[in-house]
Amino acid sequence: MVKNIEISTKFSWVVVDFEHISDIDGELKKYDIDNEILAYALDRHERARVEYRHRDNSYIVIFHGINPVKTETYYNTIPVTFVLKGKRLMTIVGKESSYIIDDILKKVPNDSNLSEFQFLFLSLRSLTEKYFPILEEIDVEKDIINNKLRENTTKNGLFALADLETGLMYLLAASNCKI
Numbered sequence: 001m002v003k004n005i006e007i008s009t010k011f012s013w014v015v016v017d018f019e020h021i022s023d024i025d026g027e028l029k030k031y032d033i034d035n036e037i038l039a040y041a042l043d044r045h046e047r048a049r050v051e052y053r054h055r056d057n058s059y060i061v062i063f064h065g066i067n068p069v070k071t072e073t074y075y076n077t078i079p080v081t082f083v084l085k086g087k088r089l090m091t092i093v094g095k096e097s098s099y100i101i102d103d104i105l106k107k108v109p110n111d112s113n114l115s116e117f118q119f120l121f122l123s124l125r126s127l128t129e130k131y132f133p134i135l136e137e138i139d140v141e142k143d144i145i146n147n148k149l150r151e152n153t154t155k156n157g158l159f160a161l162a163d164l165e166t167g168l169m170y171l172l173a174a175s176n177c178k179i
Contacts, residue, residue: 063173074167
């Protein structure tokens with residue numbers, strides 16, 4: 001699904017919500033978005049980064065939003081792709097990350113004077129703020145497990161601590177942005 005969301009008179013915001021490239025491939029031709037960008041958006045393992053493409057004078061920002069729902073014993077991240085081309089900002093999300101659009105709409109003011117860059121940076125700040133409560137939760141959980149292990153070292157306690165470490169490694173890897 002591709003839709004324009006009215007935010008500002010200075011640029012257009014186009015939201016692309018899809019599960020497979022074939023769902024919207026033809027529809028995006030009119031926006032001059034190629035399959036390479038769509039492949040980035042679909043790849044859960046795509047590294048967070050900012051890229052400028054000379055060939056079409058566009059910026060691509062790949063960011064990993066945190067999934068607020070724990071899977072198994074840790075939190076995962078979900079890629080979201082921003083493409084800034086001229087006076088159009090395109091946000092590409094998949095099935096698992098479509099909630100990000102609602103989060104952005106709640107946090108970023110509907111201001112007709114916002115530029116495309118201001119909106120992009122406010123959106124990224126909104127996504128970044130989602131990390132803090134989760135990191136605080138993990139820190140509290142770590143302290144509880146450590147205290148229990150000091151009293152009585154158990155196999156389950158060590159597994160719980162290892163699971164926390166695994167989850168933190170995923171978050172660290174997702175936050176490692178290449179510029």
